[in-house]
Amino acid sequence: MSAPSYLHQQGLLSWFLTLDHKRIAVLYMVTVTFFFFAGGLAATLIRIELVTPQGDLLTADGYNRAFTLHGVIMVWFFLIPSIPSVFGNFLVPIMIGARDMAFPRLNLFSWYLLLGGGLFTLLALLLGGVDTGWTFYTPLSTMFSNGHVVAVICGVFIAGFSSIFTGINIIVTVHTLRAPGMTWMRLPLFIWAIYATSIILVLATPVLAITLLLVAAEHLFNVGVFDPRLGGDPLLFQHLFWFYSHPAVYIMILPAMGVVSELITAAGHKRIFGYRFVAWSSVAIAVIGFLVWGHHMFVAGQSMYASLVFSLLSFLVSIPSAIKAYNWSATLYKSDLTLHAPFLFALTFIGLFIIGGVTGLFLALLAADLHAHDTYFVVAHFHYIMVGAAVAGYFGALHFWWPKITGRLYSQLWGKITAVLVFCGFNLTFFPQFLLGYLGMPRRYHAYDPDFQFLNVLSSAGASILALAYVLPFFYLLGSLRWGERAPMNPWEAAGLEWRVPSPPPLHNFEEPVTVDFEAYDYSPEARRDPV
Amino acid sequence: MNEHFLRLWPVQGSDYAVSVDWLVIGFTGMMALFVVPVFVALWMFIWRYRRGREANRDHRAQSNLPIELAWIILPFIGSLVIFLFSARLFFFARTPPADALEIQVTARQWMWKFQHQGGQREINTLHVPARRPVKLTMISEDVIHSLFFPSLRIKQDVLPQRYSMLWFQAEHSGTYQVYCAEYCGTDHAAMLARLVVLDPGDYQHWLQDNGSAADLISQGETLYRQYGCGSCHDSGNAPPLAGVFNRTVRLADGGQVVADDAYLRDSIVLPQKHLVTGYLPIMPTYSNLLDEEAVQRLVAYLRSLPATASGDPK
Numbered sequence: 001m002s003a004p005s006y007l008h009q010q011g012l013l014s015w016f017l018t019l020d021h022k023r024i025a026v027l028y029m030v031t032v033t034f035f036f037f038a039g040g041l042a043a044t045l046i047r048i049e050l051v052t053p054q055g056d057l058l059t060a061d062g063y064n065r066a067f068t069l070h071g072v073i074m075v076w077f078f079l080i081p082s083i084p085s086v087f088g089n090f091l092v093p094i095m096i097g098a099r100d101m102a103f104p105r106l107n108l109f110s111w112y113l114l115l116g117g118g119l120f121t122l123l124a125l126l127l128g129g130v131d132t133g134w135t136f137y138t139p140l141s142t143m144f145s146n147g148h149v150v151a152v153i154c155g156v157f158i159a160g161f162s163s164i165f166t167g168i169n170i171i172v173t174v175h176t177l178r179a180p181g182m183t184w185m186r187l188p189l190f191i192w193a194i195y196a197t198s199i200i201l202v203l204a205t206p207v208l209a210i211t212l213l214l215v216a217a218e219h220l221f222n223v224g225v226f227d228p229r230l231g232g233d234p235l236l237f238q239h240l241f242w243f244y245s246h247p248a249v250y251i252m253i254l255p256a257m258g259v260v261s262e263l264i265t266a267a268g269h270k271r272i273f274g275y276r277f278v279a280w281s282s283v284a285i286a287v288i289g290f291l292v293w294g295h296h297m298f299v300a301g302q303s304m305y306a307s308l309v310f311s312l313l314s315f316l317v318s319i320p321s322a323i324k325a326y327n328w329s330a331t332l333y334k335s336d337l338t339l340h341a342p343f344l345f346a347l348t349f350i351g352l353f354i355i356g357g358v359t360g361l362f363l364a365l366l367a368a369d370l371h372a373h374d375t376y377f378v379v380a381h382f383h384y385i386m387v388g389a390a391v392a393g394y395f396g397a398l399h400f401w402w403p404k405i406t407g408r409l410y411s412q413l414w415g416k417i418t419a420v421l422v423f424c425g426f427n428l429t430f431f432p433q434f435l436l437g438y439l440g441m442p443r444r445y446h447a448y449d450p451d452f453q454f455l456n457v458l459s460s461a462g463a464s465i466l467a468l469a470y471v472l473p474f475f476y477l478l479g480s481l482r483w484g485e486r487a488p489m490n491p492w493e494a495a496g497l498e499w500r501v502p503s504p505p506p507l508h509n510f511e512e513p514v515t516v517d518f519e520a521y522d523y524s525p526e527a528r529r530d531p532v
Numbered sequence: 533m534n535e536h537f538l539r540l541w542p543v544q545g546s547d548y549a550v551s552v553d554w555l556v557i558g559f560t561g562m563m564a565l566f567v568v569p570v571f572v573a574l575w576m577f578i579w580r581y582r583r584g585r586e587a588n589r590d591h592r593a594q595s596n597l598p599i600e601l602a603w604i605i606l607p608f609i610g611s612l613v614i615f616l617f618s619a620r621l622f623f624f625a626r627t628p629p630a631d632a633l634e635i636q637v638t639a640r641q642w643m644w645k646f647q648h649q650g651g652q653r654e655i656n657t658l659h660v661p662a663r664r665p666v667k668l669t670m671i672s673e674d675v676i677h678s679l680f681f682p683s684l685r686i687k688q689d690v691l692p693q694r695y696s697m698l699w700f701q702a703e704h705s706g707t708y709q710v711y712c713a714e715y716c717g718t719d720h721a722a723m724l725a726r727l728v729v730l731d732p733g734d735y736q737h738w739l740q741d742n743g744s745a746a747d748l749i750s751q752g753e754t755l756y757r758q759y760g761c762g763s764c765h766d767s768g769n770a771p772p773l774a775g776v777f778n779r780t781v782r783l784a785d786g787g788q789v790v791a792d793d794a795y796l797r798d799s800i801v802l803p804q805k806h807l808v809t810g811y812l813p814i815m816p817t818y819s820n821l822l823d824e825e826a827v828q829r830l831v832a833y834l835r836s837l838p839a840t841a842s843g844d845p846k
């Protein structure tokens with residue numbers, strides 16, 4: 001074995017000035033982990049406050065700032081960059097047989113944007129905070145808020161460009177740098193998912209950027225855009241915001257779906273059932289996802305007929321998700337299944353995603369949403385998907401590709417324990433919130449009716465298990481760097497180009513240019529597993 | 533600990549609430565039909581095909597078009613049926629009956645204000661008669677709020693500068709919790725109210741005990757005089773207001789509108805928004821002089837004016 005691994009070079013500068021997609025992926029990993037813990041800290045405060053019906057730990061303003069900080073950090077600085085920027089960066093070039101991304105400099109710059117935007121936002125949030133919620137609804141955010149709205153908006157705006165540039169980079173890479181023979185129908189499903197995600201990133205994020213600029217302009221210069229007293233339209237903001245934010249929820253979940261397709265096939269040692277359906281469903285989600293934003297506005301004052309159409313389209317958008325779930329299950333039929341830790345995370349994903357998706361349909365059901373909107377039912381729904389499922393996907397990816405990224409094996413036992421704890425802790429935390437919501441507990445209340453206490457205590461108890469489960473990998477994965485065994489090239493006996501290069505891969509991934517003459521997920525007995 | 537300690541289902545305060553609950557239960561059943569098989573299949577396959585266990589692994593399918601189509605189309609058709617039921621309920625919830633009792637609602641950070649036709653006013657408590665449709669016309673004086681009646685399974689956002697509407701028919705007398713559901717700043721969680729549903733007889737008593745000297749219309753008439761509306765509107769410099777409600781108004785920009793509540797309100801607060809054709813834009817804005825509640829009284833007065841031959845209000 002000749003070429004040194006991408007981790008060979010030492011020194012801080014070799015990281016901060018690197019143009020290697022794998023190193024940039026690691027930089028992203030460290031960054032989003034930091035933000036995950038920052039957002040988690042705020043969540044802890046929230047859950048402790050909600051143990052009792054009175055507002056005792058935090059003041060009303062303190063609580064409002066805590067959930068705003070939590071939402072802003074988690075959405076824009078953890079969930080959105082998590083899988084696309086970390087695993088997208090690490091895997092896209094290797095999986096398609098390329099040496100690097102199409103624009104390595106832009107890639108590094110994107111990371112600096114995310115870091116800068118994030119620190120800026122965090123600083124603003126800590127210096128005084130914002131109390132608008134992550135949704136920045138007008139005219140509360142423009143005319144009535146007393147926090148650092150503009151500073152936070154700038155932070156999110158900057159990070160938005162990180163998303164846009166990463167999206168462009170991935171799209172161009174997939175189009176232009178595929179190895180000879182790597183046709184679209186031979187691409188791993190992770191690539192299809194990341195590609196669809198990138199399209200959303202590039203098309204939707206600019207809308208958010210413009211909207212936020214308009215909010216800042218109204219806040220600073222009283223330009224009447226959203227505030228009706230200045231001649232604006234308050235619903236316009238919600239339309240623009242959700243035109244971005246509904247597709248954005250798919251930015252958070254599509255990549256995780258791609259990961260799960262990889263984990264299921266690798267665990268089952270079997271080609272995915274219905275490759276074309278799974279592949280095109282990612283694209284379908286990306287497209288239809290742009291047409292359903294109005295389901296967030298059924299009670300906001302939009303016309304009744306608009307609501308009917310948005311409701312129907314929301315039923316349509318769930319079809320491609322259902323296709324995936326059915327095909328994953330069918331893949332396990334006649335498989336040769338190893339129950340390793342990444343697979344348990346994939347199962348956790350499927351379980352939580354199905355519950356989250358089905359409850360999304362309840363909310364798309366007009367008459368049910370008139371009741372459930374803006375209650376804990378909605379909170380539970382989107383946490384099942386964005387936190388339960390998306391984080392399970394992220395953890396699954398982390399456990400699956402960790403040996404490839406670091407060259408070390410970690411304890412399978414701890415990995416499995418974590419996956420089970422995530423599943424149990426998550427359900428205990430968020431299932432009671434469906435009941436709370438249907439009972440009528442509105443969201444964003446720091447003090448609530450004593451009737452709701454029992455379920456809130458359950459939820460907080462679950463949250464402590466969940467917190468433990470989310471922190472555990474930090475220890476055993478980092479520990480593996482020191483004490484873990486060296487990882488072989490292909491610890492899971494998986495198919496895919498990334499398992500035919502050394503762990504960790506050499507600087508330019510492949511010593512010779514690759515030519516692809518095999519299908520994706522080739523688990524036939526004749527399949528080749530030798531180094532490329 | 534009390535009997536509320538572990539309540540798992542909200543009280544049903546109206547027939548509509550009962551229908552919504554059945555819709556939700558029915559939909560849960562249907563979803564279970566589509567989801568449970570997935571979970572069962574997953575467990576079965578994991579058990580049967582785990583590595584090391586003898587099992588028939590021959591003839592592995594790569595894809596199967598009929599199966600794919602079946603699990604796309606069947607759940608979709610099922611959901612469509614439920615969608616239609618829900619759309620019908622939604623339509624019902626959005627279409628107030630013509631004979632509904634009208635009550636005016638004004639929201640502001642962080643309280644709810646209610647005005648009854650008889651001139652009764654209340655804050656954070658709303659008295660309504662049982663078994664009679666009630667229509668709320670709502671507006672906010674600052675940010676967006678949302679009036680939420682969990683026992684009736686309805687809510688509606690309350691917007692600044694724009695009327696929104698909510699209607700219901702409560703069946704059983706009693707007191708029910710009301711919330712603000714749209715996050716509205718610091719004391720959002722304290723923006724609570726009570727809905728007191730009274731049997732019709734008790735409601736009449738309540739109205740009498742709390743009656744003010746003048747009902748909403750005559751309060752509006754007082755304002756009309758006080759603010760000198762007549763100096764233009766009863767002199768020919770401005771369109772006559774008798775019978776203005778529900779009139780089709782021709783606008784200076786060539787369009788037409790029907791003079792509903794929202795139009796009348798806008799004419800008083802934002803006169804430049806719709807200019808009546810044939811008149812000069814001399815009407816001053818009253819947005820700084822009148823709060824939303826006063827505007828509601830004026831609108832009530834304008835609505836009460838019958839169309840007269842001369843076109844002059846009394």
Ligand code: HEM
Binds near residue numbers: 318361390
């Ligand atoms: C199966 C497809 C889905 C459907 C039909 C669906 C439906 C809905 C509906 C109707 C709402 C609005 C509820 C309300 O505000 O009253 C909603 C809220 C939400 N959903 Fe979904 N959803 C789906 C999937 C997802 C996914 C995949 C994600 C995230 C990855 C997600 C994240 C959210 C979020 C974040 C909110 C609430 C945002 C807020 O108000 O702060 N949903 N969903």
Ligand SMILES: [Cu+2]
Binds near residue numbers: 245246292295
């Ligand atoms: Cu949505």
Ligand SMILES: [Cu+2]
Binds near residue numbers: 715717
């Ligand atoms: Cu509120």
